Each structure stands twice: as structure tokens, then as C-alpha cells.
Amino acid sequence: MTYNEQRAARLNGLRKSVFAPAATALFLGVSGASVVTPTAVIAQSYSFSSVQIVGTERISASTVLSYLGIGKGQTVSAAELNDAYQRLTGSGLFNTVELQPRGSTLVVRVQEYSMISRINVEGNRRKEDDELIALIQSRPRDVFSPSVAERDAQIIAEAYAADGRISAEVVPRIIRRGGGRVDLVFEVVEGKNAEIERLSFSGNRAFTDSRLRRVLTSKQAGILRAFVRADTFDPARLEFDKQVLTDFYNSRGFVDFEATAVSAEVPQSRDGYQVTFQITEGQQFSLGKVDTISEIDGLDPAEFERVARLNPGTIYNPTKVDQAIARMERLAAQKGLTFVNVEPRVTRNDREGTLDVTLAIVRGPRVIVERIDIEGNQTTLDRVVRSQFRTVEGDPFNPRAIRDAAERIRALGYFANVDVQAREGSASDRVVVDVDVEEQGTGSLSFGAAYSTATGFGLNASFQETNFLGRGQFIKAAFNGGVTARNYEFSFAEPNLFGRDLVLGIDAFYTETTASAYAMFDSTNARIEPYLEFPVSATSRVAVRPFVEGGRISNVDPASSAVLSAEAARGWQFGAGAGLTYTFDTARNAIDPTSRAFLRLTGDVGGLGADNQYIKATALARVQTKVLNDEVTLRAEAEAGAVYSLNGAGSRITDRFLLPASQLRGFAPYGVGPRDLTAGNMDALGGNYFAVARAEAQFPLGLPEEYGISGGVFADVGTLWGLDNNLGGTIDDSMYLRATVGASLFWDTPVGPLRFNYAIPLRKQPYDNENRFEVTISTSF
Template identity: 70%
Template sequence: MTYDEQRAARAKGLRRSLIVPAATALFIGVSGASVIAPAAAQAQSYNFSSVQIVGTEKIEAATILAYLGFGKNETVTAAELNDAYQRLQGSGLFDTVELQPRGRTLVVRVQEQSIISRINIEGNRRQDDEDLTALIQSRPNQVFSPATAQRDAQLIAEAYAAEGRIAAEVTPKIIRRGGGRVDLVFEVTERDNAEIERISFTGNRAYSDGRLRRVLSSKQAGLLRRFVRSDTYDPERIAFDRQVLTDYYNSRGYIDFEATAVAAEVPQSRDGYQVTFRITEGQQYRFGEINTISEVAGIDVAEFDRESRIRSGNVYNPADVDRAIARMERLAVQKGLNFITVEPRIERNDRAGTLDLTLAIVRGPRVIVERIDIEGNQTTLDRVVRAQFQTVEGDPFNPRQIRAAAERIRALGYFSDVAVEAREGSARDRVIVDVDVEEQGTGSLSFGASYSTTAGFGLNASFTERNFLGRGQYLSAEFSGGRNARNYSFSFSEPSLFGRDLELGVSAYYRTTSATSSANYATTGLFVEPYLSFPVSPSSRISVRGTVQGANMYNVAANSSNILKAEAARGWQVGAGAGFTFTFDSARTALDDRTRYFLQFSGDVGGLGADNQYLKATALARAQTKLFNDQVTLRGAVEGGAIYSISGNGTRITDRFALGTDKLRGFANYGVGPRDLSVPNLDGLGGNYFVAARVEAQFPIGLPEDYGISGGVFADVGSLWGLDNTGGGLIDDSFYLRSVVGASLFWESPVGPLRFNYSIPVVSQGYDRESRFEVTIQSSF
């Protein structure tokens, strides 16, 4: 029997036993919080010579008399007697209170509140007892309160609703143990998650429902997703998505966009939501006239104007304005100009659909950062958080830099919540920056499986800690292996050496391979690389490194090329080396994900101290953009490389290039390039030079977007050529371009991203080894 049922039965029994004369109908027995008003309140007075108290065990009689508020032989009106009843009932000491006048004797019958012996939560499988108990206010050895128990049940139900179980029911019950003590039990019926059955939009003209659904973090559960990837309704995620929509439209020139309302309707079955975003797009704007002015004497306006880098006619994006202001204010700091801020002044031209932008250089308020206080970091050291600030104590206060620091702290991934606020310090011209963080797990231990048509099945296990010992250091150890290969790797890095944007790290691996159809030999390799990385601009970095690299080649098949046999005869070769890598990534400073550029150039000298000394250089240019209202993603890449032997012994196949499927689809590993045509194996020997270009488009294919399935087409072209030893002309190492076209199917499956490629070689050589079909999948569990 629930507590409400017990209370109702007790109240019914009490009403039957009450003696309520018509003249004293004011005094009605009550149960719990129920109060029955008197049928008639007559002007009557009482004079009691004695008070009889019934039902007390722990409460002293003097306490009850104090709540009554009148003494023996005092005249009491009916209203005053009612007030005494209300005081007793409202004291919180009693479960029930009855006042029964019997002549000159007042009988006070009470039932004291019970004490909670223990609290149990039953039926909860999805949430731990400890987590739910922390939510409730009822506690053992405290007075039991029905109202508090009901509120606690609601809090538990809300915890389940937050994870999508909106139909969960929580019922509080009591079990009486005697001696005025009870056990409080919360019975939980969890039920299934409530899925988002449908996400729709009203008012959108520029972008389709499907495109906007891909922007949101919330996903709807379609026919397929009910079985493999159901998503749940989360009010906090919906609120986040509302802001995501606003940012999406604002970054595309719709400055008046509003998500006016979000309606979440629950069907009668209570097993899902239908979410509708009501939006107003407004007009799209482009940049009009761009001007820079200065209200501070002695500033070269032209120099600052060059830092804006905003072009008239481009679609308006507030992020472009923020980046321009950041560059100009950074220039001011470099010139020693303190308290300089840049104000964006925008003038609308609705008819032309343009926004004229004036960037005004002004003298800001002379406010100093007095202190930066960091709280909530139990594991992470203060210096890790402070390293994200370009501002230190004593510097001029710049709100834009503080906001940028807050974003960098969030980007670390160490904290589930970050709040950065400024408040007035010890004087009006000083501020204190408060940083309040909430830590989250940063380590992971994963086990996974992988499959590809080229490498077959494989297993992997890894341990990763992104905030090692709270120092912001990265530590990783990994094993991966399959039928023909084993790889053990380790890496460690300190991203803020000496408190600066200097990354010091080391990477190492040990790898073995066995003979396969594409490589008729086995190899063992090791590699150790300490490196130092530092920025040279907001978008580019340089990494310098030293290397120790070794390789051995053995078990060469008898019918393989003499070139391979000669290289295997050289045995283990371990040598030192050094190199550098320059990278440019527009994503480091661009918030717009529609277009991204990536450039990389590397140069190395290796094999020093061994017989395979070489110089090696590689270059890569990659770009991605989105077209047709972001429906189509277009990607392109061009890369190439060269290796040159400086020892006179020629390069080894373990150092030369091979065009794998990551560079040229449609062909097997070592399927193209220099080949020994004089042996049955037709061994692929790798090449000293390679070049490859790829272009592909990914787009919807008409299936519901919640399936996570899209299509694509691609075209690749490339060549691998050049050897130091051609075996007296038996080896063809000429430059031959190969080209392929193909189609892809992408699926964001519940076990990881899955991709199917079908390639058709258009231009190839007769001895090339094709691999038309490829499927790759990788998952961790």
C-alpha cells in the first residue's frame, strides 16, 4: 500500500471515530496534510480545567501545551481553539492531530511523525543508487515528511527524464517498523527511452529541413535507427541546438535570424517526441564598404587596415569581424599601444542587402587585470588553465581576449563546464577574472576491431590520457595487429613547455609484417622521434625533430626480384636523422566550416650511421568546401614526394614510397609503380618519386538523414616511378600516370564510420594489380 493509500484509509477510520458535536463542529480530526473545514463556526467559548494528551512517545507534554497557547481555566473561543489546532498541525512534529472537547476536559490526540530508519531505491537499473540518493532531501534518522518524499520522487523522475526516460514513474512507500520508525522506499519503473520521432522546421526557405537537421546535435530516430542507433530527447540538447541554428544562420549572413519557439509534443503513447523549430530567417546580407578609422592620434591607419582582410561582397559573417578585430588589437599590443580597442560600427542597407563596416580604433577604458582566480580544478593544475590566457595579472583588461581564453579552455576537453567572468576588483579601474571549471574524465581504455579488404581483420587496444597527472600532458600507448602485421606504439607530449605555446614530445613504434600477396617478404622496423613544435603564425606551425630509425627485411621469396634479395642482404640498418614539418591549417583561426585549407611540407635527412642515407621531401595541399546550400561537400588534394640516396648504396624499399589506397584508389598496395617483370612474382618495388591528385564529392542520396547514409563520387590520378637500380633494364621504372573513377557509400553506423568504395581504373598498365572494391570500418568498445 502506498503512503497516500495508507493515509486515506487512516483518515477514513479517524473520521468514523471522531466525536463532533454540532456545537463544536470546528474540531475535526485530520490525517497527514488533509484538513476538513468545520461545517459551521459558531460563536462559542470553552473553559478547560484539564488537558488530556494521548499518543505521545517522544514529545514532552509541555511542548504540546506550549503550542496550545492557553492555560488551565482560561476562557477560549472557537477561533482560538482552531488557531491552537493549526499551530500543532503546522509544527511538523505530528502526523495527525485531533482536538476533542469533553466537558471541561480537552483531549489532544496526536500521532507523532515517524523517524526514517533507512532509504531504499528499488527497480533502478539504469542509474546508480548513489547518484539518485544524492538528489533527494529525505535522510535517515530524520523526521519523515510526506511532502518531502513526494518532492524526492519527482526529483528522481526528473533525473530519468533528463536521459530521455520521460515515462519513468517513481512511487514513494513507507514500511512501518514500530517504535515510531519507518523505512522509506522509492519504487522506480524506468520504462524505455523516449526517442525523438521527428524533427521539423517552419519558416525556413534558404535551407531544407534535411540540411538543418544535419546541423543539430539532436537526431531523430527513423525506421533503421530504432534498431541500431536510437536517439533520446534531451531538453538541454534542444536548447543547445537552438543556439547552434542561430550561429549557423548568422555565419551565413542572416543577421536577423531568430528561432522564435521550439515545440516538443509528446504523443499519447509517451514513447517519443515530435520537435518543431519555428524560425524566422530574415534577409541575407553581404559586406558592403569596409573602412578603418582611428580616433587615437599617431596611429598608421593603413597598417591596421591591412589586418582586416575582409572583402566587400563576401557573405557577412560575424566571425570574420571578430577575427579582424583580434588581428588589429594584436597588432596594437605588438606596437606597445595599451588600452586600444577596435569597435565595429555597422550600417545596414536593406535595399541593397549589404552591411557597411567601419572598424574604429579607439582608446578603451584604463582597466587593469588585478587577479585571475581559478576554482573547481581538483586534478588539473592552475598553470594548465592559466596557459590559455594571453593576459596575465597587471595587463590591460581586454574582454575579447578573456572570451578567447574561455574558448581555449573549453577546447582542451578537460572540463565538462567552463565559466569565465570578470568582476570589479579592489578599485574601479581593476578587475578580477573568475574561472570556474568542472572537471571530467580525460582518460580512456579502449578495445576495438577493424576490417579492410586490403589488410583483413585486426584487433587493437589502446590507453590514452589527455591530461596526464593534471599537467595537460598527452600520453598514449597502443597495440594493433592482424594476420600480417603487428604494431606497438607510444607517444607523449607536453603542449605548454615553459608555460608557452611550445609542444615537446616523443613518438615511438615497433612494427613487424609478414609476407603477403603484395609483398613477398617480411619486415621489422623501429622508430623513435623526439620533436618540438611551435607556432609561426595563428594558422601555421613548424615542428623540428630528431629520429632514430631502423629496419630489417628478411624471408624474401625465392622467386622474388634480385633487387629485393640484395636489399635484404644488407640486414639490419639503424641510423639517425633529423627533419622538420611546416603546416598551415585555416581551421585554426576560421570558425566557418564551409571552406578549409590545409598545407604541409616536410623535409628529412635519415640513415646517418647506416648504409641507407637519404634525403626525403614530401608536400601535401588539401582543401574542402561546401556547395549548394551545404548539401554537397567537395574535397580535393594534391601531394607528392621524393627521396634521394646520398650514401651511394641506393634506397631501400622500407624507405621508398608506395601508392596505397589512401593516395590512389582502385589499386592494391604496391599495385602500381616500378616492377621487376623478369620474375614470376612481378614484385612491386616502390619508387623514389610519387605524385597523386584526388577529388571527391559527398552528397545526400535521398535516404532519410537519420540513417546516416550518404553517397559520393571520386576521381584519382597518380604515378609512382624512379629507382636507383633497374637491374640492367629488367625493371620498368618509367613515369606512367594511372587514373580511376569510382563511387562511394558512407554510413555513420553504430559500430563506427563505414565506407564502401568501388573503383574503375581508366588508365593503367598491364602488370598493375587492381583492387576495385574496398570497405573499411573501425570501432572501439
């Protein structure tokens, strides 16, 4: 039986069981009217000189007469008398109605519905009384109506169904209190969540069921069903998943894809649904010839063709074509050309499996944006929403620019729903853009526990707000404390300084560590770093970062290296500096959903005012792609850094690089690099230079997708070397290569992704400290 059939059957049974007494009373009322007025069938007409009303308590006689609709001395037929009866019963004011003609007098005998004194909900645990009562129409001090109560019961049941509790039952009861008053009670049996036991697909050939299930927002019920609500059956979510599947296939060249139907069945003796998506994939297309033409006199298309950057032979992706058009239209705006549009004209070649695209530069309609109206934002300021538009009042209207703005508003994460529509303004050549938003919570306060193999057990607490005071500002305060380390952090950012794409922010931290098995000394470090970040291209940004920092090393173990003792003797060091960060990220444009490239370059000059002035530089490059029908994810990373002392005082261990397990797997913290073998503790000292390369593959293990468990393999190679003080050559700080291979287990849990690594060092130095198994667990509650 389908969902709708079950729902109809349940409601029908509810009506029969709950409202049978009321229906019987109504039937007797109708029968009574028929019995006491048998002459109405024979007589052709009536004329009443008076109307006698019996049974009213709170309802006035004028109200009854208004529904009756029969005037004094008016001649009425039997049919008209019946119509008057129907009007009275249909008013919803009376439990029973009788019309009794007595000569020239019409006796109207009624029994009023009771007044609702109080409304209660019983049996509800998942939803509060106030939440449910706010949904219904019945209210205290209103006249009780069985039909309204029935609709209210259905509304409450539908509220539970929206949360996946489709088997919830709601029964309205009345408790008579005397004096014409009743208490209305909704008895709720919440039932269990209706789960999706199985998600399957029919008609898919290019992608497996497991790959398509990862695309959907709906999930199969798994071992985490107590925490994951995405496995509850929700028809609205399934409709959204149809669009998600369409976007997934379209971006991979299947332009004719259709999700033709979604069927949901309940097997016998099972509580869950079996959901099947019936799909038609169609043919996969590649990008054929790409031409750029101009239909505007005097405009050379060659320059526009260069910014399109569409590569023939690649898989056809409508998003790439849209982004090419956006770049071309931005170029037109930069040249001062108004009302210029780029039209994509696509020619199919089914035999070759290609789509030829002609990008035509044409003169668009002369329509301008009259105004942008924003509604629904109770907390968020208008300027926060308006800042996502590249179009302002008076600019040429560009539907693509409006759609892009809508996507940017959604990406803010401030709103549960965003609807952006354009309508005709005060004239045919003017457009008004309506923005309707629905706000959602943007702040979080969390307390938790954490464990890592480096620092052991610890506690953490954090407060974070991404839309501070409705201004779109970001603020975060956090504490992390363990056995050997305590860290305090604060961050604040204004993402739209002066109404432009400028980010002004500040980061600050204070960290204390105590001696451990990895480092036989205490350390204290603090840093305050304001920054200004701005774009230099669609995918690149630059941040300028002045900073002030300070720190010290103390309580060095007497058996430790003389290098550490000398560095501790320098005491507190405070200095100022400035840095520059450049980032490149293709995800900012999301050109290819299966691939991503990321690059970060940093350069700092610091120590001004301290005993050591230095230059420090780091670089990180990362690429990721998916192969084998997106089943396998491949990642590769390269990372390097250098710190150079300018005045010969030399760096301290807190300034140097250490290569933790997150950078070179298979080794303990302070596990590699230059080491003082003459000291009793054989202290690791870090290095002024490092270079690491990492590669890994992540793939499914054949387990049910809803478990969120996948596997991986990896290989790391790296080195850490160089000291300012090697004690006259007694410490070997040469560049020795380390290499490891290993396997990983990935587990996506409701509290965050967990990763378990087992690494085997293949190349190392005899004094290196290994750590073959590594796991990081973080839980919030």
C-alpha cells in the same frame, strides 16, 4: 498533449493513487479536532492553566509546546487555537493531530510519523540505487514525511526524464516494521526512451530541412536508435539547438534570424515526439564597405586596416568581424598601446542587402584585470586553465580576450561545463574574472577488432588520456595486431611547455610484418622521435623532429627480385636524423565554417650511422568547401614525395613510397609502381618518387538524415617511379600515369565513420594489381 501537460497529469494521478490513505488520515485528523472541540466555534476565548500531551514517543514535549505556541494562562481565541493546530500539522512531525479543550486543560493528542529504517529502489535497471538515492531528500533515521517522499519520487522521475525516459513512473511505498519504524521503497517503472520521431522546420527557405537537421545535436530516431542517444527527447537539448541554429544562420549572413519557438507534440498511438522549430530567417546580407578610422591622436589607421582582412562583397559573418577586431587589438598590444579597443559600427542597407562596417580604434576604459579565480577543477591544475588566457593579472581588461579564453578552455575537452564571468574587483577600475568549470572524463581504454582489405582481420587495444594527471598532457599506448602485421605505438605530449604555446612530445613505434600475398618478405621497423612544436602565425606551426630509427628485411622468397634479396642482405640498419614539419590549417581560426585549407610540408635528413644517408621530403595540400546551400561537400588534394640517397648505397623498399589504397584508390597494396617482371613473383618494389591528385564530392542520397548515410564520387590520378637499382635497366621504373574513377558510400555509425569505395581503373599498366572494392571497418567494445 504537450510534454508539460503530460507531466502534470501523471504527477497528479500519482499523488491521488499513492497518498490517498495519508490524505484521508489527515482529513480525519482535522475532522476529529472539529468534532471534539465543537465549542471552539461558539466560545470566544480560552485560557489553559495546563497542557496535556498524549501520543509522543520520540519527540519531546518541549518540541510540541514550541510548535503549539500557547503560554500558561494565556487567553487565546478560537482562531489562535486553529493557528496552533496548523503549526503542529505543518511541522511534518505528526501523522495526526487533535486539540481537545477540557476546562482549563488543553489535551494535545498526536500520532507521530514513523522513523525511516531503510530506503530501497526497486524496478530500476538503467540507473544504480546509489545514484538515485543520492538525489533524494529522505534519509535513513529521518522522520518519514509523505510530502517529502512525493517530492523524492518526482526527483527520481525527472532524472529518468533527463535521459529521455519521460514515461518513467515512480511510486513511493512504506513497509511498517513495528516500533515506529518503516522501510521506504521507491517502485520504478522505467518505461522506454521517448524518441524524436520527426524533426521539422517552419519558415526556412534558404536551407532545406535535411541540411538544418545536420546542424542540430538532437536527431530523429533511426535504425541505430539502440546506440544513438541523441534521438531521445530532451527539452534542454532542444533549447541548446535553438542557439546552434542561430549561430549557423548568423555565420551565413542572416543577422536577423530568430528561432521563435519549438513545439513538441505526441501523435496518437505513437511513442515518439514530433518536434518543429519555428524560425524566421530574415534577409541575407553581404559585407559592404569596410572602413578603419582612429579616434586616438597620432595613431595611423592604415596599418590596422591591413591586418583586418575583410573582403567587401563576401557573405557577412560576425565571426570574421570579431577575428578582424582581435587581430587589430593584438597589433595595438604589440605596439605597446594599452587600453585600446576596436569598435565595430555597422550600417544596414536593406535595399542593397549589405552591411557597411566601420572599425573605430578608440581609447577604452582604463580597467585592469585584478585576478583570475578558478573553481571546480578537482583534478586539473590551475595552470592548465590559466594557460588558455592571453591576459594575466595587471593587464588591461578586454572582454573579447576573455571570451576567446573561455572558448579555448571549452575546446580542451577536459570540462563538461565552462562558465567565465567578469565582475567588479576591489575598485571600480579593477575586474575579477571568475572561471567555474565542471570536469569530465578524459581517458579511454578500448579493446576492439578490425578488418581491412590490406591486412585482414586483427585485434586492437589502446589506452589514451588527454589530461594526464590533471596536467593537460597527452599520453597514448596502442597495439594493433593482424594476420600479417603487428604494430605497437606510444605517444606523449606536453602542450604548454614553460607556460607557453610550445608542445614537447615524443612518438615511438615498433612494427613487424610477415610475408603476404602483397609482399613476399618479412620486415621489422622501429622509430623514436621526440619533437618540439611552436606557432609561427595564427594558422601555422613548425615542428622540429630529431629521430632514431632502425629496421631490416628478412626471409625474402627465393623467387623474389634480386633487388629485394640485395636489400635484405644489408641486414639491420640503425641511423639517426632530424626533420622539420610545417603545417598551415585555416581550421585553427575557423574563419569560414564552410571552407578549409590545409598544407603540410616535411623534410628529413636521415640514415646517419647507417649504410645509406638520405634526404626525404613530402608535401600535402588539401582544400574543402561546401556548395548548393551546404548540401554538397567538395574536396581536392594533391600529394607528392621524394627520397634521395646521398652516398649511393640506395634506399630499401621499407624507405620508399608504395601508394596504398588510401592514396590511390582502385589498386591493391604494392599494386603500382616499378615491378621486377623477371622475378617469379613479379615483385612490386616501390618508388623513390610519387605524385597524386585526388578529387571527390560528397552529397546526400535522399535517405533519412538520421541514418547517417551519404554518397560520393571521386577521381584519382597518380604515379610512382624511380629506383636506385633497376638491375641495369631490366626493371622499367619510368613515370607511368594511373587514373581511376569511382563511387563511395559514407556511413556515420556510433563506432565511427565507415566508407565503402568502388573504383574503376581507367589508366594502368598491364602488371598493376587492381582492388576495386575497398572498405575499412573498426569496432570497439
